């Protein structure tokens with residue numbers, strides 16, 4: 153049969169708009185712990201939890217029961233009419249987890265929506281101050297970042313390929329500075345202090361360029377996820393950025409949709425940075441994939457300002473604070489605490505780091521292994537010395553992801569590209585569940601090594 157008619161037939165078999173119309177993914181029929189089972193009998197070690205989502209693995213009975221219990225009570229009621237205990241309990245737990253420095257929780261269904269809400273909240277805060285600052289309309293974010301797919305969030309992100317088609321629709325009032333990306337950004341011989349000072353100067357200059365009194369907030373991921381592949385900031389970086397924000401009266405918004413909720417070994421990634429954000433977004437690991445849920449945690453001064461102002465956040469959605477989603481997130485968060493899973497994230501994370509480095513740091517095409525907690529990235533290079541990336545046409549990271557899923561390996565590795573400059577560069581991301589075991593970590597490291605050796609043995613580096 154001709155290839156094209158085969159594709160046409162495949163398309164007819166599915167009414168779903170799959171991510172790629174030409175490719176119908178293998179059907180998953182069951183998830184259990186760290187494994188996903190496919191219709192064809194294959195078993196996949198889910199080393200990424202999708203996009204760092206499934207923080208408790210699959211099929212957690214306690215979470216499933218909490219969801220059923222909530223459905224049996226009430227599945228939906230509109231937050232403009234009614235409140236529910238589950239949401240109250242979830243919010244109290246989350247606020248408490250910040251040491252009461254962020255004092256309210258807003259809940260919606262996705263990280264993108266959380267970022268939209270964060271932007272509007274920042275804007276509204278300046279309008280509700282006793283002396284309003286309506287001239288604040290701008291945001292400064294960073295290149296090689298991802299903040300979501302809706303137009304506001306996409307405008308904030310610096311992910312070149314995800315922005316590309318929609319550039320003409322994106323907000324003109326967002327500009328971007330360099331990420332903190334030591335592997336490529338720090339100059340030879342430059343100390344962390346000097347690198348941080350240089351980045352702080354760059355941010356300061358950007359405030360000056362756009363007019364410091366026009367900026368609502370600086371926006372950053374504490375550990376960059378999909379766009380850079382698990383890149384933590386160097387020590388002192390976020391503190392220095394916060395000082396620049398404070399100098400100009402702008403807010404600091406930290407996007408912890410991927411890096412937060414325990415992924416980096418503390419419930420909030422900022423706990424390791426010596427800063428508290430004014431606004432924080434959370435997502436992926438919040439509900440662990442059991443239901444769609446994300447949130448915005450809001451600093452006390454912003455809440456107080458709203459309180460003394462209109463008292464109304466002018467932003468509402470039908471499914472905000474959805475009871476069943478809140479029940480799922482509450483169960484996930486309680487399990488993380490009850491089972492002391494952050495300790496396991498730190499211990500298994502240290503093991504994953506040492507196993508990956510032991511097996512792969514000398515591989516000629518592994519340029520950098522970096523991360524934090526159970527959030528690790530491997531960046532690939534054509535030339536280890538010069539750090540030259542592969543030709544994007546080779547699709548190196550996609551090849552690694554696809555090879556990993558083959559029956560010979562059976563592991564999920566999350567591919568990313570554009571690492572270097574938004575276009576060139578390849579990485580993969582590994583994000584096992586918080587309750588993973590030593591045996592699983594060793595298996596993840598050894599399979600990853602074998603996949604990488606296999607893929608690069610077939611790619612010409614000449």
Ligand SMILES: *Cc1c(COP(=O)(O)O)cnc(C)c1O
Pocket residue numbers: 203261262263264265267298299300301373377378407408409410411435446
């Ligand atoms: C995934 C992600 C988002 C967007 O979340 P969605 O749930 O996909 O809308 C925003 N920011 C970061 C850092 C993310 O990783």
